[in-house]
Each structure stands twice: as C-alpha cells, then as structure tokens.
Amino acid sequence: MKNLKLNPEKIEVELSDFKQKLQKSYQALKEVQQIDVAQSEYEVIFTQDKLRLLYFPGNREVDARCKTPLLITYALVNRWYMIDLEPERSLLKSLISSGQDTYVIDWGYPEAADRFLDLDDYINEYLNNCVDQVTQHSGANSINLLGICQGGTLSLCYSAIYPKKIKNLITMVTPVDFHTPDNTLSLLARYIDTDLAVSAYGNIPGELLNDAYKALMPMRLGVQKSLDISNYLDSAQKALSFLRMEKWIYDSPNQAGEAFKQFIRWFFQENKLVNNEIIIGDKPVNLNAISQPILNIYGAYDHLVPPSASLPLGKLVNSNDYQALEVKAGHIGVFVSTKAQRIVPKAITEWLMQRD
C-alpha cells in the first residue's frame, strides 16, 4: 500500500485539530439566537384548505418593471422558502428587488383528512384557483408561471391544460423524462407498490422521502457530510446559514396519499408525461399544447433531477421560443449557491422583461 502513509504525529495533530474545530462548531451553534427563514414581507391574498397564496409586491421604484405578475409554484415535497432561505441567498428577494410582483403558493402541510387529495385537486382546483386569484388581484389578463422541481412538472401539466392563462413559462430543475438512465430516484421508485404504500401509511411521511433522497448518496450525505460540518461552522453566521438549510431539509411535509400515488405511478414508474398519456381529472395533458415562450433552468450537477431528465422538454412542447439555461450547480445550489445568485435572478428578470 504505497499510497497509505499514515504518520502517528500527523494523525495526532489531525485529531487534535478536529477536536478544536468541533468545540468551535458547538460554540457557534450555541451562539445562534434565531433560525429565521422566509424573511421577505408578504400578504396572504387567498386561502383554500391548507393552501395559502402569498403576495410579494415588487419594488415600485424600479423604472422598467415587468408588468405581468409572476406566480411561483414549488414542489409538494418540500417547503417553498428554499427560494427565500436567507436574505443573502434569496431568489425571491432578487425578483422582488427587480420590481417583479411575485406570488408564491404555500401548499401547507397535508393532514390525515387530506389523504384522498389527488393531482386533479392540486392542478385543476388549487393551482387553477391560484392562477385566477393572481389574475384578479393584479388585473392582468394572463400570468407568468414559474415551477420548481415537482412544481415545474405540475406547471407543465397546468400550462398544457389551460394554455390561454399562461403568458410565459419558466421551469426550474424540473423532471420531464423520468426514465433517463441516470435518474436514480426513478430507479429506486420503479418497483415500489404505490397502492400498498398508501394503504400502509395513508399520507406518505416526509421522513420517508428524506430517506429516499439520502439513499441516492448515502455515505456522502451521511458520514462525509457530518465529518465536514466542523470545517465550516467557525462562526455564528456560518452556523446560522447551516441551520437554515438543515431546517429546510427536515421541514418535509407529509404527502397527500392519493396525489403521491398518482405522481409516483404516472410519472416515475410509467413515464406518461413524455408520451402525452396523462389525464388530470378529465383533462388530458398534451405537452404539444404548450406554445408559450419557455425558459428551462437546470443544474449541471443535479443528482435528483439530472439534466437528461429536464432537457427533453424542448422537443416535446410546441414553443418557438424555448431556451435552456444551464447553471453549474446541484439541485439546491441552483437556488442558493453564490454563483447561481449572480446568474439566475438576472436571467429570469431579463427573459421575462423581453417577453412582457
């Protein structure tokens, strides 16, 4: 083993350093007073069951503002405040600062009574009502829709069913083709008995989904992550950033059983979206019906939604104005990395302004 050169003195120093860093990390964690996320101010303009529609007015002092309102729909499986995790890393804050009137759907936390909510409820009822509310509240004839991850997939379904209501569509880290070879999440879900899952759990616990995400890189997200923590928790500010992210990771709502079952079966297992075989309620989803301008933003290193799962969108829609934007980041990095913060909000704002 010519490459293994463990030296007792060096290891002794390493262990001692590690211990000091740990102590410093504990101290930094203890100094954090409050883990405040989602700090942008908003007004709740509509509620239905657990859903809330949040309105974030754009900065009125900006001269050239996008007049069409923007509705952001996040995934059901995580909380929306990833886009407003902290002021220094907030896609939402950047959009508001650019003058964009922005609305965000907060899907809430499904409870036992919501077990039978299905995709028809989420798309034809909740999302459709939110779009109507935004139209009414803003006085616009149509809206710009931005869907994130699973929320992007739902936005695609919605735009295909109600094309006249959407002016421009932006998808971010959105899976479209669920059967590309490197879609590991899909591989793990392929043979799961979804009927059994719902009859065993009712609503699917958020912790189970977290376990599934961890199972994609078990050691990197387990041993390595925890040993690396002490390397960067050397101040209260860094500890706060870390805790905000941890809070978001573990804040996983349970999934309404029926909607979860349909999503796993139709999208992950049967890959129906790319074949235009999905019917939501009584409405068929034909991606060809989408002719609006589309901006498709994806992460080059996304292990949850690999680029190969997002990029087929361009060939499946009927838009003459389709653009794909690659961000050199992972699934979450697209929203919070320093590089992404410089690129993504600006790209969205400019793209929307050009089509306003």
Added chain:
Amino acid sequence: MPNDINEQMQAMFRQQHALFRQWIEQNNASSSKHEFFAQDQARAAAIMTTHATEFLQLGTALLAQLKSTTEKTDLVTLLDLFCDQVQQKTGEALLSQWRVPEHLIDLFKTHSFQDDLFLENPVLKSVKALFNFPPAGAVHQYQENLQDGANYLSEYQAALTEYIDHYSQINLEANSGLLYELTEGENTIDTLKGLHDLWVECYEKVYIKTLHTPSYQKSHARISNAVMRLRKYSYDIRDIYFEAAGLATRKGLDTALERQHVLRKQMRHVDRRLAAQEEDFNLPLFEQLHRTVISLSDEIDHLRSELTTLKQSSYVSSNNKGTMREKPEA
C-alpha cells in the same frame, strides 16, 4: 497523545452526544417556537457528534497501533480495522432503516417477545406470538390472519436477507476499490479524513453502479414492500380488534374520508356547471337586450326620418295649398 487523554476526550464527546440527544428528546415533547429552534440546533449537533465520536474512536485505535513499539505495525491490519468499522456503520444504518414497523414490535412486546431475538428466527417467533392472541371474529378468519402474518414475516426476512447481501457485496467491492486506490492509485493518503473521503468515494462508486442493476432495484422494492405490508397488516389486525370492541377503525375512517372527498369533488363540479350555465343564461339575455336596443334605436331613427319626411311633405303641401288658396281678391 497519551491514552488517558484520548479516553477523556472520547468520554467528553460521549457525554456531549448524550446531552444533545436528551435535548432533542425534550424538545420533541413540546412544540413552542423557541424549543423548535433549539431542536434544529440539537439535531445538527447530534449529527456532528455521532460521526465525530466514531471518527475519534477509530483515530485513537489506529494511532495506538501506529505508535505501538511492541507490535509490528501492519497497515493491512489497520485498514481492516477501518473497513470493519465503516461496514458496521452501514449495517447498522440498514437495520435501522428497514426495521419492523413499530406497531408490530409493540404487538410482539405485549406477548413477551424479545426484540433482540427477533431477527434470529422471526417466522417461528412471530407465529408463536400470534398464536397467543386472544381470538376475535370467526375461527377461519383468525387462522387466515395468522397465516397471512406468518407469510408476511417470512417474506420480510427473505427480503432483508437479499437486501443485506447486496450491501455486503457493495462493501466488499468498496473495500477492494479502496485497496486498489491505496496500492495502485495516484493520490497519497496521509490523514484519517483523507482515508474516510477515499472510502466514501469508493463506496459511492460501487453503490451507484449497483443501484443501476435491476436486481438491486427489485430488491430495494421488495424490502420496502415487505415492510409496508407488515405495517398494513398490523393496522388490519388492530382494526379487527377495534371492530370487535365496537370502536372506530382505520378502515372505517378511510371510507368516510374517501366519501367526503368524492362528495367535495361532485360539489365542485356542480358549482362549476352552475356557474357556466349562469354565464350561458346571462349571455343570450344580454345579447337579446343589446339587439332590442339596437332595433329600437333603428326604429326610432326610422320614425324620425319618416317624421321629417312627413313634416317636409306637410310643409310643401301647405305651401302648395296656400298658393292655391290665394286670398280672394276683395
């Protein structure tokens, strides 16, 4: 670093780990905003501490061997020590992830069932436990339930064994990869962290390769489905007893919720249809009114023009008459 200092250090981390665990448990019991915040911190600290303690334990053991003057330091032995520990960790993680549903464990606990013996011979133990059930319902139904339970447990054990086999293979290949990198690779490893990182890299490489095989995907689904089936079974059994005692069952609640959901959907459809009909109804009325106004307006215009014509003709005629009726000469 003398051994007593190492021990003190590890004792300190164990103590801290226990403290954070206690912190989490305390906060789980309450729900105030402040305590939820503390729970986030405690969780982060606990994650950090768990692996840190193991890292230090391993480091100390390796250090002791490296510094040993009496024994010849054998790097292969050190590596074995390292690999054994990381394998143990993956094994523990597996058993924790795919443990028998808590309800079923509770079920067995009520029948003096030893959890730690559970994996030794689950089929025999479970059948024994299930036979201790006070019967509820018809005899044949009771026997069918027993049979089902035994089958599900048997399937669970087979699925877990198959799944663990995959992980043994992953560990084996990861260790081979590690050995290869340490002998034939390009990078020198001179720190414990470096060794950990290299192992993680080797493990993830093998893991992702395995994950792409249909046999692993099926095995993963098999253990997932087996655990879910056991969970559902435990609820079904509970329902039988609840029903016998005249209590509300999970199945009954689900039926009620499903009906309520169907009704809600129907109501929405009716609402939408009514709104659409109202729109359809209002539209012709408006159009009719609009047409009537236009027609009335046309009629008025027509009348006006007729009136004007009449006025003009009347004026002409009166003029003519006037001419005709010239004042007679006096």
